[in-house]
Amino acid sequence: MLEKTQDILLAAKAASRKIVALSSEEKNRALLQMARALVADTDLILAENAKDLEEAKGKISDVMLDRLALSAARIEGMAHGICQVAALPDPVGKLLKEYRRPDGLVIRKKSVPLGVVGIIYESRPNVTSDAASLALKSGNACVLRGGKEAFRSAAAIVTALQKGLEKAGVPAEAILLIRDTSRQSAQAMMQAEGLIDLLIPRGGAGLIRACVENALVPCIQTGTGICHVFVEKSADMEKALRIIENAKTSRPSVCNAEEVCLVDRAIAAEFLPKLQKKLVTDREAQGLPPVELRLDEAAQKIIPGTQAGEADFDTEFLDYILAVAVVDGTEEAIEHILKHSTGHSDAILTEDSAAAELFCQRVDSAAVYVNSSTRFTDGGEFGLGCEMGISTQKLHARGPMGLEELCTYKYVITGNGNIR
């Protein structure tokens, strides 16, 4: 295994220049061998994972420990995920556009791999196999740099995947893991001009900020979701309550969960007590975790709850907490969202199609919803079959990133002595 980050990056670039030529069949064969090798190495991977867990105990939270823990079933699941990627259509080599000039020159715009995709992530070992399989399917080499806590697990997984590649006759350097898990290696990736074609930081706000500030290579910001649900005055209240409970409580720790509820002043006096009952009283009665409501001044006059501070409307709680504000209609809701949203997913609940249209046009987020939970923002749910992360920026990829978003294009121009 290569030791130095720079050597790994050079090897990945060299590999990317070989795998760009692989056919769909060759890539799919390699993916199936990767899946098989992963399962074959189950015992080895579990042994390394046990060491990671042992060392991490007491150092990271129980939730994080659970994310880190592998089992034969989880490895089986990862292998299944790889097979699903093999079954997806090849995003490379698509003819995106064709233009024939009067002089006979044919200009074709074709999808091609980016080259080398770098991913900086944290402790979930399944990201290792997910990212590697998506990169290979899209014809890219990948350089993975996981968290310290999961290093042994990730190394065992990558070793298995590389065995699969070799069995299929594909260079093992198509999937490389960086051994150095210090800040230095992340920094080296951010500055690997000419070696990394796309860097995807998957992690906390600190990591993403570091990429924005330091990266010299192209980066895509992912993840942070301060998602809003606005209940417009014409909303069907029963639907609204169901949607809000789902958006907030079905999985509070994920980026597409609702963090802020905006309620139209015209219905606040009627709707807020129902909301409080649905998210607090009813859930307590059912033995479910109640939602802590952080209320602006207007909402506080109507229902009980915590007084919201300024920061509560700019916080990704990732918990059973919901900030609630009363707004004067759709325009004010839009202004609030433009000011506070992270551009991930925002919803309007309304039976008024003009309000819905205005909201969808003016809210500047990757996903804008009408009468639906925000929880659907996900590559799988959107029909992409997979996901490399959710982009919250506007260049290249926005929202869930699937295989197409791991490609670029080139113009291939064929002439017969054409001059200008």
Added chain:
Amino acid sequence: MLEKTQDILLAAKAASRKIVALSSEEKNRALLQMARALVADTDLILAENAKDLEEAKGKISDVMLDRLALSAARIEGMAHGICQVAALPDPVGKLLKEYRRPDGLVIRKKSVPLGVVGIIYESRPNVTSDAASLALKSGNACVLRGGKEAFRSAAAIVTALQKGLEKAGVPAEAILLIRDTSRQSAQAMMQAEGLIDLLIPRGGAGLIRACVENALVPCIQTGTGICHVFVEKSADMEKALRIIENAKTSRPSVCNAEEVCLVDRAIAAEFLPKLQKKLVTDREAQGLPPVELRLDEAAQKIIPGTQAGEADFDTEFLDYILAVAVVDGTEEAIEHILKHSTGHSDAILTEDSAAAELFCQRVDSAAVYVNSSTRFTDGGEFGLGCEMGISTQKLHARGPMGLEELCTYKYVITGNGNIR
């Protein structure tokens, strides 16, 4: 006119949120009014341009002075360019994809404006109207920051364009010019997070480097072109000579001009003397500027010319200079190009389809050519109808950037109480 860069950026953001709602008809009406206002203000613009020219005399080269100089005909030409943009199809609001989930949720991927496009450019006044019209057509506000030498001209042009906007009932802040032409204002644009959605530096290597290193907002690198033409052993020599002369001499100062010629060793002894005759002897005889050949060792053994230094294969000459190297076949040509190309435009001249295919697949440039001059890499020539610059990077836009490349997309999801 707003004075402070920050105020200008804030005003542009606010304007972008209004113009996102304009229909195609409204945008086209505004473009036609802009064209009309430009022509109406001809005298004012020429007077300001005369002051710029007066002040710039002796400070910038004659070529730059010529680029800076306006005339009634040139202003007419700029107005005509705006009308051509009005006639192009609207890139906004296209349904790029639709996915209907079994639960009835409809997920639509739609093209939308980016928001605010910032352009940092140099002294050509026509860039002011070109960039402004492309931005407006694609539903974006734009913030222009031109060079010091052209400031009065740019200000007069922007004032005219704004009169056109106002006549059409569109906020004048959709097109704003930064008054400060110091480094500070460029720096402020690079760091205008949340205010500029895409920054396009159009200028020299120094400006582009500053953007890569300092920009916190998304940037697209444009322009630098070290373009290669490789003459493979099966090439039709007559076609090859015609193409190379065109690629090198039809307009040496532009980014799609050839800078390096690679010749297959198998035909070097026969081809190089013909090349020397075509580019040097024949041109001298015709009274045309001859091309200075900078030759590697192998080429020097065959024809007369300057000895090439290492740097000559990494230099954008933008002049009647051509670096020439002999290579061992297509593989070595590809390796040379991967190492030295700026990823703009590279060509193979060959009658062997396998060599052409290998070249097109492995050369990692925005435009790869077979048997054609590289001079066609241009928005107009590619059928885009216009151009905002040529991207030499791989994220979002590659090659000539037209209206589509000034858009992003969003997902608009419509449900009826859908929960996950």
